[in-house]
Amino acid sequence: QSVLTQPPSASGTPGQRVTISCSGSSSNIGSNTVNWYQQLPGTAPKLLIYSNTQRPSGVPDRFSGSKSGTSASLAISGLQSEDEADYYCAAWDDSPNGPVFGGGTKLTVL
Amino acid sequence: QLQLQESGPGLVKPSETLSLTCTVSGGSISSSSYYWGWIRQPPGKGLEWIGSMFYSGSTYYNPSLKSRVTISVDTSKNQFSLKLSSVTAAETAVYYCGSQTYTYGPQDPFDIWGQGTMVTVSS
Numbered sequence: 001q002s003v004l005t006q007p008p009s010a011s012g013t014p015g016q017r018v019t020i021s022c023s024g025s026s027s028n029i030g031s032n033t034v035n036w037y038q039q040l041p042g043t044a045p046k047l048l049i050y051s052n053t054q055r056p057s058g059v060p061d062r063f064s065g066s067k068s069g070t071s072a073s074l075a076i077s078g079l080q081s082e083d084e085a086d087y088y089c090a091a092w093d094d095s096p097n098g099p100v101f102g103g104g105t106k107l108t109v110l
Numbered sequence: 111q112l113q114l115q116e117s118g119p120g121l122v123k124p125s126e127t128l129s130l131t132c133t134v135s136g137g138s139i140s141s142s143s144y145y146w147g148w149i150r151q152p153p154g155k156g157l158e159w160i161g162s163m164f165y166s167g168s169t170y171y172n173p174s175l176k177s178r179v180t181i182s183v184d185t186s187k188n189q190f191s192l193k194l195s196s197v198t199a200a201e202t203a204v205y206y207c208g209s210q211t212y213t214y215g216p217q218d219p220f221d222i223w224g225q226g227t228m229v230t231v232s233s
Contacts, residue, residue, distance in 0.1 A: 002156055035219040037157075044206055044223040045149075045157065056221060088157055092217035096173040099217065101157040 003028065004089050004102035011108040017077040020105045022089030024070050028100055032092040034072040036065055039086040039104075048087070049074060076107075084109045112137040112144075114207050114224035122231050128194040132207030132224060139188045140165050145210035145218065146190045148181065150203040151226075160192065160205075162216050170216045197231045204228050 005023040012018040022034065036049040047056050049065035052072065064075045072091075076083055089102040118130035132146070139146065147162030161171040163181045171179050180193040194201070205227055208220035 032217060037220075044226050045220075046223070047219050047221045050219045050221070090157075090219070098161075098170060098172055099159045101159070103156045 002103035003093060003100035004091065006087075006089060006102035006105045008103065009106045009108065011110055012076075012079045013110045014079055014081060016079045017075060018079055018107065019076075020074045020087050020089075020107070022072045022074070022102050024072075024091060024100075026070060027095045028070075028091040028093040029067065029072055030070040031094060034065065034067050035090045036063075036072075036074045037088045037090065039088065041085070045088065079109055081109045083107060112209055112222045114209060114222060116205060116207050116224045116227040118205075118227060118229070120228055120230060122197055122229060123233050124198055124231055125196055128192070128197050128201070128205075128229055128231070130192045130205055130207075130227065130229070131189050132191070134188050134190070134209075137209075139183055139190060140185050142166075143212050145212060145216055146181070146183070147208050147210060147216075147220065148192045149206045149208055149220065149223075150201075151206070152200075152203040158203075160194070162210065163190065164212075164216075199231050202229065202231045 033051045037045040038048045039045045052067040086104045088104045093100045113135045115133045122128045145162045148160040163169040178195045183190045207224040209222040210218040
């Protein structure tokens with residue numbers, strides 16, 4: 001059982017906009033920033049969004065993040081086949097004083 | 111560009127100690143610019159943080175694993191390591207090492223990941 005809650009799956013067609021939600025509590029998302037990771041099949045996770053809305057160098061601006069209260073969202077616009085992957089949200093949790101992850105959302109591009 | 115590479119036994123017996131090493135290239139393990147940490151992922155499941163450490167020796171461990179985990183640094187080899195004692199079959203997973211570029215502290219994201227190494231716990 002993951003501390004952060006994500007839908008297990010999401011899907012969209014090429015060109016569409018898809019959002020993935022991440023729900024937490026006051027001890028994690030409510031008081032700390034949210035990061036998102038993309039894990040392509042058979043590879044290590046890659047940092048996609050940090051500090052709620054920031055993109056590391058090289059991440060396309062099709063990817064965006066937002067946070068409100070104890071929830072966060074990842075939006076992917078102009079969906080492409082190469083976006084098919086697992087997406088994980090993460091945030092520091094003040095209790096137990098460490099990062100916690102969501103269970104992951106498997107994105108399928110139809 | 112910082113690169114990380116995990117190494118260690120792929121098979122560990124139940125109740126024994128899992129030992130992995132992460133070799134750092136493209137940067138110094140002694141740098142104040144990074145935290146170094148371990149994350150694991152059981153087959154078909156999500157990610158779990160194991161622990162992180164700073165070059166100064168400060169360590170942060172997942173409370174659920176704290177009594178069995180040790181993360182340490184070998185500056186002479188530019189490596190950091192993970193030891194997890196008394197493992198069970200449920201701890202079969204891909205183990206990743208990662209780095210966190212220091213901005214605020216251990217809550218910084220893992221921005222560089224190793225490729226991961228599969229460890230099976232079985233007799």
